[in-house]
Amino acid sequence: MMEYQAILDTIQSNLQKIENTGTVAAYIPELAKVNKDNFAIYLNRVNGDNYGVGHWDVSFSIQSISKVLTLSKALQLIGTDVWERMDVEPSGDPFNHLSLLELENGIPRNPLINSGAIVIADILVSELKNPKEDFLQYVRDLTNDQTITYNENVALSEKETGFTNYATANLLKSFGNLANDVDTVLDFYFHQCAIEMNCQQLSNAFYLFANRGKCMRNVAHLTLSQVKRINAIMLTCGFYDEAGEFAFEVGLPGKSGVGGGIVALLPNNFTIATWAPGLNPKGNSFLGMQALEQFTTATGESIF
Numbered sequence: 001m002m003e004y005q006a007i008l009d010t011i012q013s014n015l016q017k018i019e020n021t022g023t024v025a026a027y028i029p030e031l032a033k034v035n036k037d038n039f040a041i042y043l044n045r046v047n048g049d050n051y052g053v054g055h056w057d058v059s060f061s062i063q064s065i066s067k068v069l070t071l072s073k074a075l076q077l078i079g080t081d082v083w084e085r086m087d088v089e090p091s092g093d094p095f096n097h098l099s100l101l102e103l104e105n106g107i108p109r110n111p112l113i114n115s116g117a118i119v120i121a122d123i124l125v126s127e128l129k130n131p132k133e134d135f136l137q138y139v140r141d142l143t144n145d146q147t148i149t150y151n152e153n154v155a156l157s158e159k160e161t162g163f164t165n166y167a168t169a170n171l172l173k174s175f176g177n178l179a180n181d182v183d184t185v186l187d188f189y190f191h192q193c194a195i196e197m198n199c200q201q202l203s204n205a206f207y208l209f210a211n212r213g214k215c216m217r218n219v220a221h222l223t224l225s226q227v228k229r230i231n232a233i234m235l236t237c238g239f240y241d242e243a244g245e246f247a248f249e250v251g252l253p254g255k256s257g258v259g260g261g262i263v264a265l266l267p268n269n270f271t272i273a274t275w276a277p278g279l280n281p282k283g284n285s286f287l288g289m290q291a292l293e294q295f296t297t298a299t300g301e302s303i304f
């Protein structure tokens, strides 16, 4: 019998001993206000057991982690048509990089970099009746928690400073890969990124990817094939130009966000969420990456 709580406690005390060289994301002014000392891990096993350490009940901005949830909704709505508008290859580039998009004629490398996520946002704006409300409801249903909401200050803060995302959306539009207008799509995108969750909610939200497409309420949202593909994309593209490093160190499908969250999972086994707002130079949580490396090393539980 594995002592998961003891393993999480040990990871927390190990990480308290090292210098946290991460820095909070400053390019979105609202995120720069978050205290770097926050640290949390929450683990959900598919057998129903759960464990937490640190500030696992404190909410933070999920940012790019939302891209997996919008992809999941888009696949549910239009299936494989999604792949007519983007690829499934790792980019090896930072999340907001523009030059590949221009070279490749407005076809994003994958749905987890900003350009791909903006195309997915465009799909949801076209397909959902009330896009922001309906998507939030989807996230609440997956998580089995009706309290989850957008942080309007974060959405506005990103809108005011989101010059690179405007450039990306305009480039997509110029290549004919955006059906709706740039402002409408980016308003949706800035809101999805501004959803707040704590580690418990985040781990719950991703439960369906470890549980063969069925959420916490045991409702089926995705086919087995869709879950397989989403997990493959998280493994190859979830950490941008550090996807190789995450696979090497941790060995799980996962997704990071510039709010300092990471969520990862082992199919049929567990989901785990970490939060530590200090980011490494690639925009991934400095301590979160290490916490997950220690977790899969201590438990021996990874996809490899």
Ligand SMILES: NC(=O)CC[C@H](N)C(=O)O
Binding pocket: 062, 063, 064, 065, 095, 096, 114, 158, 165, 193, 256, 257, 258, 259, 283
């Ligand atoms: N990596 C991230 O979390 C980036 C998300 C952020 N909202 C952006 O578009 O810049």
